[in-house]
Amino acid sequence: MSDMLLEGRSAIVTGGGRGIGEAICEELASAGASVIVADTGGAIDGSGEDSALAATVAKKCGARALPYSKNIASPKAASEMVKLAMDHFAGIDIVINCAAILRDGLVFKGSPRDxxxxxxxxxxxxYYLTNAATPVMRDQFKNARGDGNNYTWGRIINIGSTAGLYGNFGQANYGSAKAGLFGLTRITAMEMVRSQVTANYVAPFAHSRVTDMIQPANQEQAQYKDRAMRISPYHVANLVTYLCSDQANDVTGQVFGVRGREVFIFSQPRPVATVTSTDANWTPEKLGEAVDVNLRSHFTDLATDLEAFNTDPIV
Ligand SMILES: NC(=O)c1ccc[n+]([C@@H]2O[C@H](COP(=O)([O-])OP(=O)(O)OC[C@H]3O[C@@H](n4cnc5c(N)ncnc54)[C@H](O)[C@@H]3O)[C@@H](O)[C@H]2O)c1
Structure with missing residues (x-):
């Protein structure tokens, strides 16, 4: 990091102990931010814990980093992380929601408990962390924290997944949660724009224990895994650091993807074709004919995210 882009900023990064979250913590810290590294150190399905993990990463991030090693998935934990940031850093500039677990199962086999x-x-x-942090961020804007009369700053980044945008076999729970994060991002962006806080969604591709877990069911998936294993999570951290920087002050409500040195912006669902009728007796049959003529050519196919992004990454 050549420039201290985030000097004086403070950040909370959930899932900061491994993989993409760890790379984000290190990049934000090396750009000058104080970071709370929040991670239980648990297994990929959320079981177990290793409280040393967050402390180890915080230590790597330098003197201004702090660990939080409890499970982040409760309103109480969200309040504790916010309090930790307020007590030690006197404010919150950046929230990165990156923690995730996997419990894959096909819709007709998975369990409601998972x-x-x-x-x-x-x-x-x-949501819990956004709900706990945004009142503080709004207050900072109203009361001109740090920058005298001109405090116009705040970042929320939700680490999503193309599994939530395209879908993938066995990932009904994970993909639905990631699709939900898209809605949370849009609404947070709308509701926080007046406080000059941005909210964006980042769908990453990178080598981590998640990619290690992929069990290829065919040649194409084996090839996908092989390619994903070559992508450093630091490319994701690079995009996140840009989104946290002043250069991205007006970038909000957007859906980015990052795959090595390739960064893309996703379109968001909007009507692409319409059928209408003035017929008072618009029957299902007539509607079906209109759908065939005017909408069918716009249908979206069932390609999974693994199929859609199975090209050589630029690493
Ligand atoms: N690696 C990829 O290619 C990829 C693709 C799409 C999406 N993602 C997303 O990127 C993010 C990071 O994934 P990763 O690949 O680095 O995974 P990872 O498993 O290496 O890291 C996730 C971290 O989150 C922590 N965590 C999970 N739940 C937690 C909780 N309740 N409390 C505290 N800590 C918790 C885990 O202990 C782990 O250290 C996730 O949101 C994941 O869904 C990753």
């Missing part, structure tokens, strides 16, 4: 655990861990936790 659904509840994944949605709570990967989606509700982001």
């Amino acid at each position: 659904w509840d655990a994944v949605v709570k861990n990967n989606l509700s936790s982001a």
